[in-house]
Amino acid sequence: MHRIEVSRQRLRFASLASIVLACLLALSCLEALGGCVAEKPKQQSTENRSAEIEVFSQTFVAPAYESELSIVVHDDEPDFSDILNTTAPFIEFSEINSFGQCGQAVGLLGKETLPQGPRSDLQKVTPAGFHNAEYPWIEDRWVYNRSHLIAFALGGGDANAKNLITGTYSLNTRGMLSLEERTLYYIVSTGNHVLYRVTPIYEGHEPVARGVLIEAKSVEDDGAGLSFCRFCFNVEAGVEIDYSTGYTHADGTISENTVAEKTFIPDEQVTYVLNTFSLKFHRPDCSSVHDIKAWNRMYFAGTREEAIEMGYQPCGYCKP
Numbered sequence: 679m680h681r682i683e684v685s686r687q688r689l690r691f692a693s694l695a696s697i698v699l700a701c702l703l704a705l706s707c708l709e710a711l712g713g714c715v716a717e718k719p720k721q722q723s724t725e726n727r728s729a730e731i732e733v734f735s736q737t738f739v740a741p742a743y744e745s746e747l748s749i750v751v752h753d754d755e756p757d758f759s760d761i762l763n764t765t766a767p768f769i770e771f772s773e774i775n776s777f778g779q780c781g782q783a784v785g786l787l788g789k790e791t792l793p794q795g796p797r798s799d800l801q802k803v804t805p806a807g808f809h810n811a812e813y814p815w816i817e818d819r820w821v822y823n824r825s826h827l828i829a830f831a832l833g834g835g836d837a838n839a840k841n842l843i844t845g846t847y848s849l850n851t852r853g854m855l856s857l858e859e860r861t862l863y864y865i866v867s868t869g870n871h872v873l874y875r876v877t878p879i880y881e882g883h884e885p886v887a888r889g890v891l892i893e894a895k896s897v898e899d900d901g902a903g904l905s906f907c908r909f910c911f912n913v914e915a916g917v918e919i920d921y922s923t924g925y926t927h928a929d930g931t932i933s934e935n936t937v938a939e940k941t942f943i944p945d946e947q948v949t950y951v952l953n954t955f956s957l958k959f960h961r962p963d964c965s966s967v968h969d970i971k972a973w974n975r976m977y978f979a980g981t982r983e984e985a986i987e988m989g990y991q992p993c994g995y996c997k998p
């Protein structure tokens with residue numbers, strides 16, 4: 679059995695040091711006894727792992743893209759049966775394999791895992807297949823983002839190559855974001871924990887994933903508050919992606935003269951807009967919200983106190 683490497687994200691949280699220590703001790707003890715905590719029995723060796731990974735005890739192949747950026751799979755039922763007896767928050771990442779493919783990222787997320795400070799620049803990480811190109815109809819112009827598997831805002835950490843894939847603008851800022859927002863809001867509003875796993879799905883040895891499988895299940899209420907199993911497609915309208923290289927070209931379905939429409943359209947439930955890069959929060963009508971890059975922008979439906987408790991600071995201009 680291959681055990682994915684623990685990146686010890688939990689060590690970032692000094693206040694949790696004792697819990698962490700106990701957890702690590704427990705882990706080593708259990709390992710010594712041949713037990714398994716947060717173990718991944720289905721995980722294949724990083725050398726051999728390819729697109730045909732096992733999820734739900736069967737080979738999971740990326741569904742064909744039709745029109746929705748994310749779709750329900752497996753009847754929306756996550757499967758965390760391979761993660762046993764985890765009570766302490768953790769986040770684990772897989773080793774990158776010899777083809778540059780990232781593996782599963784999994785965690786027990788809670789307030790403890792939320793970021794404690796602003797993010798640094800991700801530029802130093804170049805995921806496999808990251809041959810970026812600009813298209814005028816994409817809001818931020820660039821087709822690719824360095825896409826976190828587990829979002830920074832949920833505790834996925836900084837410029838960690840094991841957590842960053844070549845993901846399209848739409849995968850990063852639309853397909854995945856709404857699921858991340860739901861998860862974050864659930865954690866903050868309840869104080870509960872969420873088992874959360876993101877599995878990038880590749881075909882063969884391709885450097886660019888076809889999409890990501892995201893599973894989440896709230897722990898304390900056994901999924902009553904939050905539970906989903908979705909596949910998010912790594913696609914971009916008007917762009918044909920060569921997943922075997924990462925190079926792209928316009929597919930002719932969108933005119934080269936089309937200029938991007940702003941996608942910042944918060945609904946009435948949105949109370950604040952979070953900048954997950956600076957860890958500032960704004961009123962939705964703050965003018966500076968439009969300057970936040972789409973991939974750093976999260977809509978939030980909670981209270982001011984909840985935003986502050988999450989580690990966000992009020993904007994000095996709109997004074998939320």
Ligand SMILES: [Zn+2]
Pocket residue numbers: 959960961964965966967993994995996997
């Ligand atoms: Zn503001």
